[in-house]
Amino acid sequence: MLKIEHINSGYGKTRIIHDVSLHIAPGEIVSVIGRNGVGKSTLMKTIIGLNGLDSGEILFDGKHVSKMKAHQRARLGMGYVAQGHGILSSLTVEDNIKMGMDINSKGMIQARFDQVYEYFPRLAERKTQIAGTMSGGEQAMLSIARVLVGQPKIILLDEPSEGVQPNIVHKIGEIVELICKEFDLTVLLVEQHMGLIQQVSQKSYVMDKGVLIAELTKEQLNDSNIIKQYLTV
Amino acid sequence: MSLFGILYQFSDSFTFLILAALGLAIIFGMMGIINLAQGEFIMVGAYATTIIINQGFPYPVGILGGALAAALLGFVMDRLIISHLYQRVLDSVVATWGISLVLSEGMLQLFGPSMQSVSMPLGSVSIDGSKYSVYKLLLTLLAIGVVILIYLLFTKTEFGRKARATMQSRDISESLGVNTKAVYSETFVIGSALAGLTGALYAPTMTITPTMGNNFMVQSFVTVMCGGANPILGSVLSGGVLGLVNSTLSVTISAFFGKIGLLIITIIIIRVLPTGFTGLIEKTGARRRR
Numbered sequence: 338m339l340k341i342e343h344i345n346s347g348y349g350k351t352r353i354i355h356d357v358s359l360h361i362a363p364g365e366i367v368s369v370i371g372r373n374g375v376g377k378s379t380l381m382k383t384i385i386g387l388n389g390l391d392s393g394e395i396l397f398d399g400k401h402v403s404k405m406k407a408h409q410r411a412r413l414g415m416g417y418v419a420q421g422h423g424i425l426s427s428l429t430v431e432d433n434i435k436m437g438m439d440i441n442s443k444g445m446i447q448a449r450f451d452q453v454y455e456y457f458p459r460l461a462e463r464k465t466q467i468a469g470t471m472s473g474g475e476q477a478m479l480s481i482a483r484v485l486v487g488q489p490k491i492i493l494l495d496e497p498s499e500g501v502q503p504n505i506v507h508k509i510g511e512i513v514e515l516i517c518k519e520f521d522l523t524v525l526l527v528e529q530h531m532g533l534i535q536q537v538s539q540k541s542y543v544m545d546k547g548v549l550i551a552e553l554t555k556e557q558l559n560d561s562n563i564i565k566q567y568l569t570v
Numbered sequence: 571m572s573l574f575g576i577l578y579q580f581s582d583s584f585t586f587l588i589l590a591a592l593g594l595a596i597i598f599g600m601m602g603i604i605n606l607a608q609g610e611f612i613m614v615g616a617y618a619t620t621i622i623i624n625q626g627f628p629y630p631v632g633i634l635g636g637a638l639a640a641a642l643l644g645f646v647m648d649r650l651i652i653s654h655l656y657q658r659v660l661d662s663v664v665a666t667w668g669i670s671l672v673l674s675e676g677m678l679q680l681f682g683p684s685m686q687s688v689s690m691p692l693g694s695v696s697i698d699g700s701k702y703s704v705y706k707l708l709l710t711l712l713a714i715g716v717v718i719l720i721y722l723l724f725t726k727t728e729f730g731r732k733a734r735a736t737m738q739s740r741d742i743s744e745s746l747g748v749n750t751k752a753v754y755s756e757t758f759v760i761g762s763a764l765a766g767l768t769g770a771l772y773a774p775t776m777t778i779t780p781t782m783g784n785n786f787m788v789q790s791f792v793t794v795m796c797g798g799a800n801p802i803l804g805s806v807l808s809g810g811v812l813g814l815v816n817s818t819l820s821v822t823i824s825a826f827f828g829k830i831g832l833l834i835i836t837i838i839i840i841r842v843l844p845t846g847f848t849g850l851i852e853k854t855g856a857r858r859r860r
């Protein structure tokens with residue numbers, strides 16, 4: 338589904354991501370963990386195309402996407418939820434969701450739309466609210482609802498649990514798992530919240546200073562000693 | 571002076587300010603580009619309209635042609651220059667200043683120092699013993715119509731939603747599949763067309779020269795500056811307030827003082843309301859919500 342081969346990227350002359358390779362199979366939920374500032378978000382932005390690639394290749398669904406603009410990658414089926422939820426704060430909740438829907442012009446949309454409101458009844462109650470005035474947790478739900486209505490094949494989720502209360506984090510995890518099963522969705526998840534990582538991800542990469550230094554299995558993710566070794570400052 | 575006379579003066583000022591500012595406000599508010607060539611786009615619209623009407627076409631056709639000519643010019647300028655400068659305010663100032671010089675010099679070479687303007691259509695009406703131009707009264711209605719259309723375009727259509735999203739965050743919009751470069755181009759063309767329309771509508775009222783854009787410059791910039799972040803609401807509010815000051819001073823003292831008054835009130839408004847009228851509205855709105 339997603340194949341990343343030896344990519345390097347950064348901001349201007351500062352290189353952040355060094356020779357990163359990773360493969361994600363269809364239907365997999367794969368996570369990336371690592372300390373603050375090691376380049377997890379930069380990796381995500383590079384994959385979706387908001388950040389230039391210095392070298393390396395990104396293959397999505399068998400296609401070379403490295404030269405494509407972000408909106409072209411999005412239209413191919415790459416969904417992206419930015420860190421901090423990436424809500425369009427001056428638009429209403431409904432307009433935010435419509436923005437997500439534009440990507441996919443084919444049918445089934447209304448069904449998806451209703452289903453998303455079913456998952457997140459809170460959003461249905463607040464359709465006309467200005468999105469920026471919603472609480473952090475509500476914004477997290479909105480960001481996930483918005484990416485789902487675009488019917489992506491893969492979702493790049495950058496810290497969906499940021500600013501969200503524990504039981505809602507768990508609910509986000511449940512919805513992600515449910516949707517993955519139902520729609521054959523693939524997920525690349527960047528998270529600090531170990532509970533969510535353990536709940537949903539089948540394997541996890543550890544990033545340090547822009548390099549993937551380890552690959553952890555589901556069992557290893559549940560071993561607090563291993564996690565401590567990689568995540569303590 | 572009669573009440574109608576005062577109203578007429580006010581609506582004349584208001585209309586001029588709104589039409590002069592709207593294209594500039596949209597391009598600045600949506601794209602972060604200060605278009606110093608706004609006046610020259612207006613001038614190009616006026617030339618195109620004048621030429622078309624002089625060919626014997628009816629006024630509405632000429633006016634539409636003026637807007638289209640400026641839209642086409644905007645499209646070409648965007649492709650060649652502006653598209654490389656999105657969100658780069660200072661670079662855009664230098665580049666559009668260059669464009670304005672080239673345009674006015676080019677028009678001078680092409681058509682000479684001035685062109686015979688077409689006569690003002692529709693004649694005049696006499697109310698309470700004073701004569702008023704029907705065309706200028708119609709202009710006010712047209713300006714209000716244009717503002718409403720633009721408002722609907724940016725708030726009720728899919729293009730408008732994408733434009734507002736892009737204005738807020740280019741990255742988020744891109745990641746949602748919006749071709750933000752296309753949105754910026756379309757916005758620039760719309761702003762250019764509005765400038766052309768302004769030139770077209772005022773073509774029968776003034777002398778057509780390559781530098782006629784300067785007549786609009788001060789008014790358009792002060793209106794945008796006082797308006798603040800929201801291009802449409804801002805233009806309407808500041809057009810209203812500045813129009814009141816301008817028309818009052820023009821009537822009671824002279825047109826020259828009307829212009830000076832505009833500058834002074836602008837300096838005061840910017841001192842008191844650094845975020846313009848839009849900022850004030852948003853602040854009071856937020857307070858009421860709390």
Ligand SMILES: Nc1ncnc2c1ncn2[C@@H]1O[C@H](COP(=O)(O)OP(=O)(O)OP(=O)(O)O)[C@@H](O)[C@H]1O
Pocket residue numbers: 348353371372373374375376377378379380420
């Ligand atoms: N736009 C930018 N321009 C320059 N440097 C940046 C930019 N964005 C991030 N950086 C730098 O790149 C490095 C990696 O940042 P990144 O946001 O990818 O880290 P992260 O792993 O996502 O951290 P966190 O866990 O805090 O979200 C940091 O040193 C950061 O300061």
Ligand SMILES: [Mg+2]
Pocket residue numbers: 377378379420495
């Ligand atoms: Mg991050």
